[in-house]
Amino acid sequence: MKLKIRRRQFGQLVLASAATTAIINLADKGFAQNSSTLVYGATLSAKGKNKAKDQESTDVANTTPAINVTALDVATLQQVSTTEVPSTTVDNTNTVTETAQKALYTEPTERITGFTSLSDGSFVFVVVGSSQKGNYTKLLITDSKNRDKKPKSKKISGFKKTNNTIESVVGTKDDKLICIVSESGGTPPFKFALIDPQNGKVSYESDLAFPELFPNQRYSNLAQSPIDGKYYLTTISSEGITQLAQLDLENKSIITGKGKIIGLSPLTFDQQALANDLFGLAFSPSGDLYAVGKLKSERTNYLFNVDLKNAQMKRLTEFSVEKIAFARS
Numbered sequence: 001m002k003l004k005i006r007r008r009q010f011g012q013l014v015l016a017s018a019a020t021t022a023i024i025n026l027a028d029k030g031f032a033q034n035s036s037t038l039v040y041g042a043t044l045s046a047k048g049k050n051k052a053k054d055q056e057s058t059d060v061a062n063t064t065p066a067i068n069v070t071a072l073d074v075a076t077l078q079q080v081s082t083t084e085v086p087s088t089t090v091d092n093t094n095t096v097t098e099t100a101q102k103a104l105y106t107e108p109t110e111r112i113t114g115f116t117s118l119s120d121g122s123f124v125f126v127v128v129g130s131s132q133k134g135n136y137t138k139l140l141i142t143d144s145k146n147r148d149k150k151p152k153s154k155k156i157s158g159f160k161k162t163n164n165t166i167e168s169v170v171g172t173k174d175d176k177l178i179c180i181v182s183e184s185g186g187t188p189p190f191k192f193a194l195i196d197p198q199n200g201k202v203s204y205e206s207d208l209a210f211p212e213l214f215p216n217q218r219y220s221n222l223a224q225s226p227i228d229g230k231y232y233l234t235t236i237s238s239e240g241i242t243q244l245a246q247l248d249l250e251n252k253s254i255i256t257g258k259g260k261i262i263g264l265s266p267l268t269f270d271q272q273a274l275a276n277d278l279f280g281l282a283f284s285p286s287g288d289l290y291a292v293g294k295l296k297s298e299r300t301n302y303l304f305n306v307d308l309k310n311a312q313m314k315r316l317t318e319f320s321v322e323k324i325a326f327a328r329s
Contacts, residue, residue: 040327041303043320045084067127068084069082074284085151091152108131113166114166117327119174121327121328126140134162141197154197168180173224179194209252210258211261218234223282224283230246234267234278291305300318302318
């Protein structure tokens, strides 16, 4: 008996086969970019969370925890792979960082505060470890060409004050690492800075002429559009309004000679203002803006699409990650 396959069934079989191939490739090559529609989500692995509770201050200072990276296809909204980046020891353990003993007991903790990509396809993670001895920010960069090569990791130093932390990072088109520094462990005041990936040094002065930030506002979630190169971020005012904003480094202020923060529209979901900040923003290679966050009334993290024209958010699917990024080739 001959088996007849309809055209529609044949197309479905072809798509299924392609999806299987993508999964195999991702599992085999780790972070290899197989599709411009893949968004990667980062979160601490179970091993990373458990280790943070037990480790000593020296571990918090000199190692990054294990991180799970999950790939999700925004076209199909299907998760296609999960890869673990192992715990890594920094290669500059002797570097002195700006830390200070805390007055109250602090249980060792780790959290991912930044996730972005570089033009060679590498991924960059920023992890903040906190302990009784202070806060430590660490940089982790994967090798895009050799999946068996150990990731590079460095302690970050050069902060203006003790126990400062990096709370957001974006890899620019020319592979600079722009970051947002918190002077109070994740809360205001904030400053813009650059990170040198070669030595882990923070620099506040550059030809980019970063603007001064209001001391009573939260700034987070840096992202750069691959279409026009514009930078975006979120801000939260003292009134608690979460807003989409633009970091304009091209049109300098006549008075200060520095860049400007331009407020756009308050972020909204289902015609309601967003009650809390997002966890992360990222542009796809085609220029679509995505966000990961949690609605105030729910416990689950979701992936959203964000309309740049009006900052309206459309919920796409559950995505239990802390930060998101798209790979670059």
